[in-house]
Amino acid sequence: MSGEALLAAGYVVLLLLVAAGLSLYDRQSTGAWESRVFAGYHRATEQAPESPGPDTWPHSEVHRFHGAVSVSVCVIALVLASAEAVRHHAPAEIALLAAVCLPHGGYLAVLVRRLRRARVSPPR
Amino acid sequence: MIARGWVQAAVLVTLGGFFVLGFLAFRTYEAQPPIPDRTVSASGDLVFTGDDVRDGQKVFLRTGLMQYGSIYGHGAYLGPDFTADYLHRSATLVREAHTGDGSADPGERTVEEYRANRYDEATGTLVFSDAQAAAFTELTGHYADLLGSPDGKQGLRPHAVTNPGEVHDVTAYFAWTAWTAAAERPGHDYSYTNNWPSEPLVANEPTGHTVTWSVLSLVFLLVGAGALFTAFGRWNFLGWHHRDQRELRFHSPDRVRLTPAQRTTAWFFLVMAGLFLVQVLLGSAAQHYRADLASFFGLPLDRWLPYNLARTWHTQLSIFWVVTSFLAIGIFIAPLIARGWEPRGQGLLTKVLLGALVVVVTGSLLGELAGQRGWLGELWSLLGNQGWEYLDLGRVWQVLLTLGMAVWVVILFRGLRRRLQQESVANMPWLFFLAALALPLFYAVGLLAGPDTQFTAADFWRFIVVHLWVEDFMELFTTATVAYLFVLLGVVRERVALAVIFLDIVLYGAGGVIGTMHHLYFSGEPAEHLALGATFSALEVVPLLFLTVEAWGFLQIGARRHSPSSTPFPHRWAVMFLAAVGFWNFLGAGVFGFLVNLPIVSYYEMGTGLTANHAHAAMMGVYGMLAVGFAVFALRYLIPEDRWSDRWPRIAFWSLNLGLAWMSFATLLPGGALQLYKVVESGYADARSLGYLQGGTNVFLEWLRLPGDVVFIAGGVLPLLWMTWLGVRHRAGRTRSPEDAELSLLFTEVGPEPARAGDHDGDGVRDDDRDGDEAGDVARRDPEPPATEAVAP
Numbered sequence: 001m002s003g004e005a006l007l008a009a010g011y012v013v014l015l016l017l018v019a020a021g022l023s024l025y026d027r028q029s030t031g032a033w034e035s036r037v038f039a040g041y042h043r044a045t046e047q048a049p050e051s052p053g054p055d056t057w058p059h060s061e062v063h064r065f066h067g068a069v070s071v072s073v074c075v076i077a078l079v080l081a082s083a084e085a086v087r088h089h090a091p092a093e094i095a096l097l098a099a100v101c102l103p104h105g106g107y108l109a110v111l112v113r114r115l116r117r118a119r120v121s122p123p124r
Numbered sequence: 125m126i127a128r129g130w131v132q133a134a135v136l137v138t139l140g141g142f143f144v145l146g147f148l149a150f151r152t153y154e155a156q157p158p159i160p161d162r163t164v165s166a167s168g169d170l171v172f173t174g175d176d177v178r179d180g181q182k183v184f185l186r187t188g189l190m191q192y193g194s195i196y197g198h199g200a201y202l203g204p205d206f207t208a209d210y211l212h213r214s215a216t217l218v219r220e221a222h223t224g225d226g227s228a229d230p231g232e233r234t235v236e237e238y239r240a241n242r243y244d245e246a247t248g249t250l251v252f253s254d255a256q257a258a259a260f261t262e263l264t265g266h267y268a269d270l271l272g273s274p275d276g277k278q279g280l281r282p283h284a285v286t287n288p289g290e291v292h293d294v295t296a297y298f299a300w301t302a303w304t305a306a307a308e309r310p311g312h313d314y315s316y317t318n319n320w321p322s323e324p325l326v327a328n329e330p331t332g333h334t335v336t337w338s339v340l341s342l343v344f345l346l347v348g349a350g351a352l353f354t355a356f357g358r359w360n361f362l363g364w365h366h367r368d369q370r371e372l373r374f375h376s377p378d379r380v381r382l383t384p385a386q387r388t389t390a391w392f393f394l395v396m397a398g399l400f401l402v403q404v405l406l407g408s409a410a411q412h413y414r415a416d417l418a419s420f421f422g423l424p425l426d427r428w429l430p431y432n433l434a435r436t437w438h439t440q441l442s443i444f445w446v447v448t449s450f451l452a453i454g455i456f457i458a459p460l461i462a463r464g465w466e467p468r469g470q471g472l473l474t475k476v477l478l479g480a481l482v483v484v485v486t487g488s489l490l491g492e493l494a495g496q497r498g499w500l501g502e503l504w505s506l507l508g509n510q511g512w513e514y515l516d517l518g519r520v521w522q523v524l525l526t527l528g529m530a531v532w533v534v535i536l537f538r539g540l541r542r543r544l545q546q547e548s549v550a551n552m553p554w555l556f557f558l559a560a561l562a563l564p565l566f567y568a569v570g571l572l573a574g575p576d577t578q579f580t581a582a583d584f585w586r587f588i589v590v591h592l593w594v595e596d597f598m599e600l601f602t603t604a605t606v607a608y609l610f611v612l613l614g615v616v617r618e619r620v621a622l623a624v625i626f627l628d629i630v631l632y633g634a635g636g637v638i639g640t641m642h643h644l645y646f647s648g649e650p651a652e653h654l655a656l657g658a659t660f661s662a663l664e665v666v667p668l669l670f671l672t673v674e675a676w677g678f679l680q681i682g683a684r685r686h687s688p689s690s691t692p693f694p695h696r697w698a699v700m701f702l703a704a705v706g707f708w709n710f711l712g713a714g715v716f717g718f719l720v721n722l723p724i725v726s727y728y729e730m731g732t733g734l735t736a737n738h739a740h741a742a743m744m745g746v747y748g749m750l751a752v753g754f755a756v757f758a759l760r761y762l763i764p765e766d767r768w769s770d771r772w773p774r775i776a777f778w779s780l781n782l783g784l785a786w787m788s789f790a791t792l793l794p795g796g797a798l799q800l801y802k803v804v805e806s807g808y809a810d811a812r813s814l815g816y817l818q819g820g821t822n823v824f825l826e827w828l829r830l831p832g833d834v835v836f837i838a839g840g841v842l843p844l845l846w847m848t849w850l851g852v853r854h855r856a857g858r859t860r861s862p863e864d865a866e867l868s869l870l871f872t873e874v875g876p877e878p879a880r881a882g883d884h885d886g887d888g889v890r891d892d893d894r895d896g897d898e899a900g901d902v903a904r905r906d907p908e909p910p911a912t913e914a915v916a917p
Contacts, residue, residue, distance in 0.1 A: 004821045011794050018789065057696075062703045065781070069707075072782045076790045080828060087824060122696055 005093040008084040012100040015077040019070045019107060026066030060120045067115045074108040077101070126619065130626040131550045137630050141637030148641060148653055149584060155650040156580035157304035157316040161248030163296075165257035172260070172296035174248070180297025182575050183290045185511025186504045187271075188432035188496040191439070192279055193812075195301050195579055196317060196647045197730035199513050200435050202279045202413055205731055205812045208321040210295075211238075211302035212809035213266065214259040215325035221255040231325075238306040238326040239315075250303070264295045277418050278814060279431035281497075301579070304648055318654055320646030321808035322728055330727050333651045338724040341662035345718075348663045352631075377694050378765040383459045384471025384859060385539070390762045390851040391478050392452035393755045396445050397848040399485065400748075401841050403441035408833055410434040415826035417818055436492050436509070436516045442743060443514065444485050449751035450598070451477070451532050453605055454560055456758045458539035460612050461553050467538050474535060480528050488521035505575045512582060514590050515570045522571060529564035536560050552618055555625050556608055559601040566593040580648035587643040594747070596636040602750055603628045606702060609757065613695070635663035645723050646730065658723050694760050697773035701753030704781050708745025716741050716788075728803045731812060733796030741788050744780075752780065752844060762851040772843040779839025786832025795825040 054063060081097045081104075159178065163171045184190065184206075193203030215234055222230035242251040252260070270278065271285035271294070285291055304316040306326040314331040322328060406429075412420055413431040455474055459466045487507075494500050495508020495518065505511075507518045515522065536557060537544075543553045570589040573582035607621035641649070641657025716738040720729050729735065756773050798821065802811035810816060817823075 004824075007798065007821070011797075015789065058699050058703060061696075061700060065700070065703060065707070068778070068782065069785050072785050073789055076786060079831070080790065080794075083824070083828060087820075122692075 001090065001092050001096070002088045005084055005088040005096060008080060009096050009100045012077045012081050012097070012104065015073050015080075016100075016104055016107065019073040019077075019104075019111070022066055022070040022073065023111065026063055026070060055119055055121060057121050060118065061122070064115065064118050064120055067111060067118060071108065071111045071115060074104050074111060077104045078108070126550055126622045126626065130623065130630075134626050134629040134633065137633035138637070141633045144638050144656065145640070148638070148649075148656065151650055151652060152581055152584045156578055157648045158243060158245065159300060159578065160243055160250035163250040163252055163300075165252050166254050167257075169257065171252055171257045172292070172299065176293045176296040177300045178576065179290075180293035180295070180300075181579065182505075183285065183294040184297055185575050186495060186498070186509060187285055188436055188492070188509060188511060188516075189271075189294070190511055190513050191435040191516065192432040194731050195298075196305075196320065196583070197808075198583060198643075198647065199731075200432065201731055201733070201736060201812070202410075202431050202435075202814075202817065204814070205321065205808065206298040207301040207305050207317075208323065208807075208809040208812060210263060210298040211305055211321065211323055211326065211328075212807065213263055214256060214299070214302060215306075215323065217259040217262055218253070218255040219325060221258065234325060235327045239308050241307040241310060243307070260295065260299050263299070264292055267291055267295045267298070276424065276426035276430070279413050279417060279426065281426055281430040281433075284430070309650075312651075314651075316648050317646045318651060318727075320727060320730075322803060323807050323809065325807075330724055331651075333654055334645070334723045334727055337655045337658040338722040341658040341722060344659050345662040348635075376765065377761045377768070380761050382761060382859060383466040385466060385474040385535070386456050386459060386758075387762070387855050387859060388471055388474040388478065389452040389456045389758055390848070390855050391475075392448055392455070392481075393759060393762075394845075394848040394852045395478070395482065396448040396452065396751065396755060397841070397845040399441050399445035399448060400751075401837075401845055403438055403445055404833075404837050404841055406434045406438040406441065408837070410438055411826065411829065411833065414817060415823055415829075417814070433493060433496055436496070437489055439514055440488065440492070440516055441485075442748075446598075446747045446751045447529075448481065449754050450563075450601065450605075451481070451529070453754035453758060454532065454536055454601075455539075456754075457605065457608060457612065458536050461556065461608065462539055462543045465539075465542055470535065470539055473531070473538070477528060477531050477535060480524070480531070484521055484524045484528060488517035488525070491518045491521060492516055510573075510575060512570075512573050512586050515573060515586055519571070519574070526564050526568045526571070529567060533557075533561050533564060550622075552604070552608060552611065552622055552625070555622070556604045559597070559604040562597040563593070563601060566597050569593070583644060583647045584649070587640055591640045591643055592637065594743075595640075596632050598747060599632060599636075600625075600628060602747075605754070606750075635660050639663065642721055642726070645726055654723055658721075661721055662718075695757055697770065697777055698753050698757035698760065700777055701749050701756060701773075704749045704777070705746055705753065707781075708741055708749060708784075712738065712741025712745035712788075716793075728808070729796075729800050731808075732799040732803065733792050734800060735796070737788055737792035737796050740792060741784065744784055749780070752776065755844070755848065759847055759851045762855055763847070764854050767850055767854045772847045776840050776843040776847075779835050779843075780841075783832045783834075783836025783840055786835065787829055790832060791825050791829035795822060798822070798825075 054060060078101055081101045085094055085097050159174045161174045163173070165171055184195070189203070189206070190199040192200050193209075194200060194205045195207050197205055197207075199205075215238060218237060219230050219234040222233045227233050237253045237256060243249070244251075268286075268288070268291045271280065271291065272283055273280070274282050276282040285294065305319075305321060306315050306323070306328060308314060309316050314333075315328065318334060319328045319331050322330075409420070409425065409429055410431055412425070413434075419425070491500070491507045492509040495504040495511075498504070500506075500508040505518060506520050509516055510518060510522070517525070540553055540557055544557060547553045549558075567589060569585055570593075572585040577585070604625055607616065607625055610616035611618050611621050637660075638656050639661035641653045642661035643657075645654045645657060716734075720726060720734050720738055760768065799811050799816070802816060
């Protein structure tokens with residue numbers, strides 16, 4: 001097995017973690033008032049601003065932006081693994097690259113489905 | 125409008141930061157490596173003189189070698205790092221010589237010869253061993269072959285440097301920097317460069333300082349971040365006291381009359397987009413050299429556009445196009461800050477500034493071409509190519525660019541002066557103006573780095589521009605501008621925006637000013653630069669984290685969707701570009717920046733692809749997206765409503781962001797990580813060699829970048845260019861004249877606020893609005909005006 005195929009497989013796994021991390025980041029509320037960082041504000045404020053909710057703009061569109069970056073990371077991983085398979089395609093290398101691509105493929109399907117369902121309500 | 129404590133804190137922190145920076149500048153000159161008057165062999169033969177070294181630096185700069193390779197890891201990343209390359213090659217030759225002459229331990233003898241500092245300050249003489257002197261002679265031939273190659277195919281134009289005297293001098297320059305990298309600093313057991321680069325042949329390895337301050341800076345980062353967030357959570361810094369229930373009505377963009385100067389900014393944005401397109405095309409050419417050094421799809425590109433010229437233009441244009449957008453947005457919002465008033469002649473002055481900008485940009489780019497080709501003779505540094513990376517432009521163009529920014533400040537002052545007369549210096553109009561004033565002032569600092577300035581001192585001043593000007597003062601202007609845009613749109617109260625700007629000044633003043641030294645760990649500076657740079661640059665991550673949170677504080681527009689406005693919020697895509705700035709601030713500047721920031725990481729990593737990864741994700745991700753966002757904001761008013769389509773900014777937004785993400789995750793991050801591994805495994809010189817870059821794995825990763833670059837250029841830049849063309853071609857017809865100032869509102873109006881429980885006196889202003897102003901207000905004012913007062917006459 002070539003060292004390059006091993007490195008590519010390792011990086012593809014790392015990209016899975018990056019995509020998951022970005023997705024996690026995406027799922028955080030972008031409504032600043034919901035952050036614990038604003039605990040002092042909540043204490044000082046009689047009537048705290050209402051939470052914008054994930055469907056309100058621009059939060060909805062920002063969630064979609066983060067989600068799209070996650071998708072692009074998965075696509076990069078799959079393209080990288082495919083190109084590596086063209087360069088090094090011994091059976092063991094193909095098996096390894098396919099093995100690291102599988103979770104990416106599954107995760108990509110989840111992300112795309114989530115992205116398509118995401119509702120963006122642009123300011124009207 | 126804001127408590128005096130904010131102002132005092134901002135002034136004290138800024139003064140403290142610059143006091144320390146001044147001390148470090150003094151120490152730079154005091155402790156930089158000496159250039160010996162004469163370097164002789166142990167046998168007494170002259171190897172090279174101090175003038176040879178200084179002339180060699182001029183050859184290095186004039187021929188654009190800093191945009192091909194690097195010195196002390198600073199410069200471009202295609203060619204070798206000449207310090208590490210010379211050190212490695214000469215140490216290999218010396219070791220071979222000692223093996224041949226039967227030395228008992230040739231390796232140890234080589235180490236001793238390189239680490240011993242045989243420079244006599246009294247006589248100004250440095251003594252090389254005979255083997256080192258012989259290596260110099262041999263390497264002069266090597267560099268003659270590399271730099272004067274008749275075939276090109278190494279990234280430089282054919283016959284780039286052929287004059288034997290110039291080859292000797294530039295080799296002497298490389299030899300001198302290599303000497304400073306291995307010879308121990310007097311009184312210490314590490315070299316002038318804190319033992320950089322990693323080179324086993326001369327026992328160069330990280331110093332105790334490098335390791336210790338890496339650990340301590342991590343501790344400071346954790347403590348700093350924890351303390352800031354704890355304090356932020358405990359106290360209500362920004363003075364929000366209630367749910368904001370103002371009603372906003374956005375004016376339709378076609379109802380907004382623009383001033384003559386505002387209309388002229390359409391040309392600025394067109395120029396900006398044109399420069400952006402040229403910049404990315406040059407970046408593509410430079411990238412092609414990394415993927416295929418020999419030819420450009422069969423064309424001998426290196427004859428017409430060698431790598432060093434492409435990269436010179438690429439880096440210069442990255443500053444030019446971003447600054448063009450910043451100049452334009454300053455001119456665009458000045459009349460809004462002045463409540464619709466614009467003095468006569470402002471449009472003409474703006475056109476003059478645009479013409480001057482075009483002259484400076486065109487002249488400096490052509491000068492760089494002529495300078496590198498040697499067409500300008502002795503005028504090369506004045507009109508041609510000074511050669512310091514990012515400050516490549518000739519001295520005359522550099523002065524003219526600084527003067528151009530000064531003219532821009534004058535234009536802003538003319539437009540703002542009526543408003544400034546009425547305001548405290550701690551209020552937003554003054555902060556906006558002072559942030560603008562800082563831009564020419566700190567860009568001018570780059571004038572202190574000339575072709576005769578020794579590398580260590582020149583690098584100090586260069587990074588005042590590359591880091592401090594960009595990271596502190598462009599950031600300050602950005603914060604002031606973005607805050608003002610939101611205030612003008614009525615979605616953020618002026619007092620909140622003011623607090624955010626002061627917080628920005630305090631945080632960046634605390635970390636960013638001294639943190640500039642993180643670029644200078646290994647450039648010949650003493651160890652205190654490393655210690656202070658590591659400590660304070662780690663703290664720089666804190667404001668980056670914080671500004672991400674703060675950005676969301678600004679983006680509370682969604683909470684206003686209950687607004688009864690019949691006009692849609694007109695800035696959907698400008699706000700999305702600002703959201704992208706927040707994302708890239710976190711990822712590109714914060715995460716990728718911190719990856720390479722610790723001294724122990726920087727020791728191995730500096731000048732590898734991970735630096736390029738951070739640079740692209742931060743510069744394009746933050747300042748590039750901001751520049752585009754500013755353009756989209758202004759174009760919304762410049763392009764008539766019937767010509768405006770959200771399609772173009774939407775395509776540009778997605779293409780620029782996804783293209784940038786592809787560039788980073790497909791090529792720069794993995795390529796940089798592999799190169800870092802190679803440095804640790806084989807030493808710095810090997811990992812920076814053309815041989816490594818042309819290796820199969822690296823070339824594979826370089827080609828992998830192609831799809832993202834195509835998306836970035838075709839989907840991102842071209843639609844932007846089209847939009848800016850529409851802005852010029854169909855500029856909204858009605859012009860606001862000075863007499864119109866009293867006639868119409870600009871962007872928004874705020875409807876009557878519902879009566880609230882806290883509003884005991886029934887004046888429509890909540891009582892709790894005032895409490896923050898009771899004690900220590902700098903400018904005692906009436907209750908905080910609704911946002912409309914900031915934009916309406």
